[in-house]
Amino acid sequence: MSRFSILGWPVFRQAKSKDKLGRGPTVESPKYQNMRPRTEDADRVVQSVCPYCAVGCGQRIYVKDNKVTHIEGDPDSPVSRGRLCPKGAASEQLVNTPSRQKTVLYRRPRGTDWEELDLDTAMDMIADRFLEARANHWEDFAEDGVTPVNRTMGIASLGGATIDNEENYLIKKLFSAAGAVQIENQARI
Template identity: 65%
Template sequence: MVRTPLDWPVLRQLRGPDVLGRGPAARSRDTEELTPRTKTADRVVGSVCPYCAVGCAQRVFVKDEKVVQIEGDPDSPVNRGRLCPKGSASKNLVTSPLRQQTIRYRAPYATEWQELDLGTAMEMVADRVVKARNDTWQDIDEKNRRVRRTLGIASLGGATLDNEENYLIKKLFTAMGAIQIENQARI
């Protein structure tokens, strides 16, 4: 593409209807040819920002099963389409090549770490939760009262969880019989 002095923004501004240079006169051909990533997305998925307890809604734009953009959801009464700097950087949290894809695990008494895939690590956690619950289950306490609980499992939530996540965690741990359920915000 050959560029001439007539393409200069100041000349376009003086020759055309955009004398203040706030519209088409200020835009280059390259800018006009750009297509937003959100326009070419296959689908949009609703999500919640993972960083703090505010729970800002996000729209996740997906193309070819890959995240191409994350923006604030303008329909949300919480953030009305706006995100803080950390929330705006959510895309990098999911798509960064530096993101860990495996779990580092050191077996008891081992001196070396080993890499595990996420599925294997989740199975190990689930097996240990079930075992701890079964090993420490109490139907009746020392005063012969029916308690149906376990003291072998506890939960300590963090301030990065929103109300919905805390609600689901509370329901999960209560259903498992745990009674020691706390949140860092109360400590």
């Protein structure tokens, strides 16, 4: 263990050097003189939007070797002006966690195990079920038989807060065009 010495004080170093304002090397500790910014080694910087809520805070994503190495607030964003909440600041963990699911999993009706599906098969299954539910539950007129409603009660949408307002807007338009009336998103709440 080293002994404490008054010679290591920045005020003492400032007094014996020509750095009278204390803004130069006298205030630098040896521990921090060789440190570099963690973003310095990035191959590129990508602008993005935080995925967690509907605010749409801007992010700068630092990438090295096609892997996200750091995420920070984008000072050019008019929404957040470089600030991120704790969840947004930790969103690098969202893409780099070893437990991230990267394949489509499907559990058959009354099944007990999950099986992997390729993305095209899963998308076709979703589209087929969507169209079938729309066709089976379509209503041209209300119960009085006169008032046109042109809707389906067999489809509903609940959007999450991990997509931004623009994506929720497009989802709302898609489901409205399909005739759904039960449309909500967590970001609005």
